[in-house]
Amino acid sequence: MEKAKLARAKYLEKENQQTVTEQSSLPLESLIDFPKRPSHSEVDENDDVNDDDEDVKEEIQPVVGKNTSLYDFIPTKRVYTDKELLQQHIARVATFDDSLLEVPVKVIQEQVPELPEDLKFFVYPKGDISKFPNPKMKHGNLLGYYMMDAASLLPVIALDLQENDSVLDLCAAPGGKTLAMLQTLKTENLTCIDESWSRLSRLKDISKWYIGETPSSMSVSKTDGKLLEDPFYNKVLVDVPCNTDRHVLISEDNNLFKPGRMEERLELPTEQMELLVAGIKSCKPGGTVVYSTCTLSPAQNDGVVHAAMDHLWKETDIDTVVIDISYLRPIFRDIFTFFPKTKYGQLVLPTLSSNFGPMYICKIKRIR
Structure with a gap:
């Protein structure tokens, strides 16, 4: 059974x-x-x-x-796993593909500007890795010189400051480029803004240590630069926050490539584009804007320039052109090494014999 x-x-x-x-x-x-x-x-x-x-x-x-x-x-x-999808997104954000461009960007030539006579800087010859000693107090309890990456002077030189220029330094802190602009003695008024109190405090300290009292022609304020729209200035410097490649290599503390700051890093190109758009809106027709970063990232360099042009072309009646500043190469060939394949600006590459940069510079003229 x-x-x-x-x-x-x-x-x-x-x-x-x-x-x-x-x-x-x-x-x-x-x-x-x-x-x-x-x-x-x-x-x-x-x-x-x-x-x-x-x-x-x-x-x-x-x-x-x-x-x-x-x-x-x-x-x-x-x-695909979440990690793989994130890696693909990072790759897209970090890449600038000029074959996909739709909005035409015109590049024009300009006369080679004269170097500012009062802007003095000193560098060692190529291949010489000597270091400058720390500056000491001199007459009037002011420091004798300010140490900075020499490539950081190129955005100031590209601005081609003239007598009676009204200048906006959109992301002014910590203040090295601000100090260089003041040294040219050509700014009728210089407006310095930043959205960080701590960074602005550093800018004020630099002004005190190297100039003394803040010049009457200079104003400093805590402002979100992305909100600016009124065209009050004929020269604008937009030195945006970026990957800061050199800082990442020499500092492990809280750099942008820490896992906890990944979202902040991915949002950088959007923030940079918004700052550049605000800088162009703040510039009078006929004036010029210089956009600069200290990163090798194509997306944060040429990519942001084109994204800003695309936004202005589609959303506003503002007309702009890019000014060819390749004239910087022969002038500074004995000091800097330039990357030859940028689309809009110039890029200084760090090398063993010329350890300056990275520094990307692009000059834009507002037509209307």
Whole structure:
């Protein structure tokens, strides 16, 4: 009796497996009880349905393909992890593909400007890795010189400051480029803004240590530069926050490549574009804007310039052109090494014999 029960159980199990196998070979419609499609007569009887309303008809008469399979709704080759998707997003954010450009950007030539006579700087020859001693207090309790990356002077030189210029330093702190602009003695008024109190405090300290009292022509304020819109200035410097490649290499503390700051790093190109757009809006027609970073990232350099042009072209009536500043190369070839394949600006590359940069500079003129 027990043997008979066991044999029957095995038979039923085998029969059930065969039934499932046979059913799985049937079309999906045979396995799933889809709602019956309403006939045309049923649709016509509905007084609330307009014959011309195609969206309503589509909703009433859903189309289910005969070959529909559940496998149509999941990846058939590979499922990406969150980490892999994030890596792909990082790669897209860090890349500038000029083959995808739609908005035309005009690049024009200009006369080579004269170097400011009162802007004095000293560097060792190429290949000489000597270091300058720390500056000491001199007459009037002022420090004798300010040490900075020599490539950081190029944005100031590209601005081509003239007598009576009204200048905006959009991301002024910590103040090295501000100090260089003051040294040219050509600014009628210089407005320095930054959104960080701690960084502005550093700028004020530099002014006190190297100039003494803050010049009457200079004003400092805590402001979000992205909110500026009124065209009050004829020269604007937009030295934006960036990856700060050199700082990342020499400092492990809280640099932008820490995992906890990943989101901040991914948002940088958008923030940079908004700052550049605000800088261009703050510039009078006929004035010029210099955009600069200290990163090698193409997306934060040429990519941001084009994104800003694209935004202005689509969202405003502002016209701009890029000014070719390749004239900087022969002037400074004995000091800096320039990357030859940028699209809009110039990029100083750090090398063993000329360890300056990275520094990207692009000059833009507002036409209207």
